[in-house]
Amino acid sequence: MIRIENVTKSYGDTRVVDDVSLEIPAGGITSVIGANGAGKSTLLSIVARLLAPDTGRVTVDGLDVRTTPGPELARRLAVLRQENSMSVRLTVRELVAFGRFPHCGGRLTPEDRRLVDEAIDWFDLEPFADRHLDQLSGGQRQRAYVAMVLCQGTDYVLLDEPLNNLDMKHAVGMMRMLRRMATELGKTVVLVVHDINFASAYSDRIVAMRDGHVVAEGPTPELMEPAVLRKVFDVEVDVHEIAGQRVGVFWS
């Protein structure tokens, strides 16, 4: 379980995350939704100890993320940021192999290599495994990054807008992968996502943020309500049940 206690983070005079307390239960997919600037990415970064909060604390399975040694936490919690431009040139296999770093410290054992191959297979990256990342399409590259995160073998996986820049087909493919990671591998997946319908179709729980506060959270059906969505986005959203899924209509 991820427990966030009274976390606040300000940039200058702006409170980007304002006294947030939240529990994310283990298992399943939890989507964090909200408008731009609601503090979703900042909160995710704080949970992943990429940012230090001004006040409050975050624990993962009881381990404080600020004080737990880096490698130990990295074996429980993996994170993928939105921006992943790198100054070094890597092949897909090299990138995915970095996921084993918290376990092997850079010296891959045969077991590590097997897990790297497994992660590459999982994301259908075998045909590109020896290509450099800059030779891949955006969708392939994104899969390679998620494969690295999977290869880290953690119980918790945090993803900041994994659907960014993906077209319809790749976005659906990515969400199916994440669903499988949660269902088949029993991982706890937390992602920041912009499209409420992807959140609705694939996640078990939704956390809705606005102006640095969590304004609503709970099982997906409870959140996919016009009143809740209006409060979160300030936009009128009609919610319809289509093919067993709640779909928000907000384009007109």
Added chain:
Amino acid sequence: MAAPVRSSPRRDGIATEHQRAVRRRRVLLLLGALALVLAGLFLTVGVAGSWEFALRMRSRRLAAMVVVGIAVAVATVLFQTVTNNRILTPSIMGFDSLFVLIQTAGVFWFGAAVISGADVRLRFAVDLVLLVGFGALLHRLLFGRSQRDLYVLVLVGVVLGTLFTSLTLLVSRLIDPNEFITLQDLLFASFNGIDTQLLTLTAVILAAVLLGVVRLLPQLDVVALGQDTAIGLGVEHRRVVNQALLAMAVLVGVSTALVGPLTFLGLLVANLARQLLGTHRHAWTVPGASLLAVIALIGGQLVLEQVFGFNSSLSIVINFVGGIVFIALLTREPRQ
């Protein structure tokens, strides 16, 4: 149980991991062999008169080149990794210009005769303390929590470097023209007339720093992926960056104090090593860049001694050849 390794070439002509590893090993062996051949040539070509005397003199210079080459190469690779930037060298932080300022100010205040006549060990100690102290001070004053602060550190280094250069210009206008000539000699990197004790001391410091750096190598591979990814993979990013910067300051300090500014060489060999080895992994690029630096120094010194008969300076030879190689390298590099 061995890991399955694919050794047959892929149909699409893209090298597999195994093929790349074989190529890397070959390149490194070739560089090592080239360094040995050049060292042999350097020791033996054109010896006239006493072999014993020539060998003693030449092996001292050779040792100095090996020590300085490794120091400059490792310092540059470390600096480029922690700044995530392939075109920066420690000289951008103002180390070279501080060295020049120290020499110029010394000649101005004490006179060329005193500086040239002073104990080289004293000069070495003063240079070293000031250079490493400068690096540590910059770092202590400015290094905060994140990568962004690292760029502030670099920026302040650039500004201070410009300040040192301007001060040097001011002081050198006030200097007696005759003394200025002596000063010029101090400012070019030179391997002639190096004190044996200083050389030993430098080698010991280098060895100690390298021991520390070797432990950091795998973590530096991760740091090169960027701060967030590195932290996500459990690397204590700040600690590794601090240690790398400290190692860099000491390496630049000792090599500059021993022979003078040579940091352009670092830029050249760090990039050339990555290009030739086709990898970012420090376990390869650090030895690769070190070998390249040693090759460039010995080769440059050979050209200087045998072709120009000492009528030039090593910096000029290396910067000329190195500049051309570097431009060729940049134009050949595929743009993303």
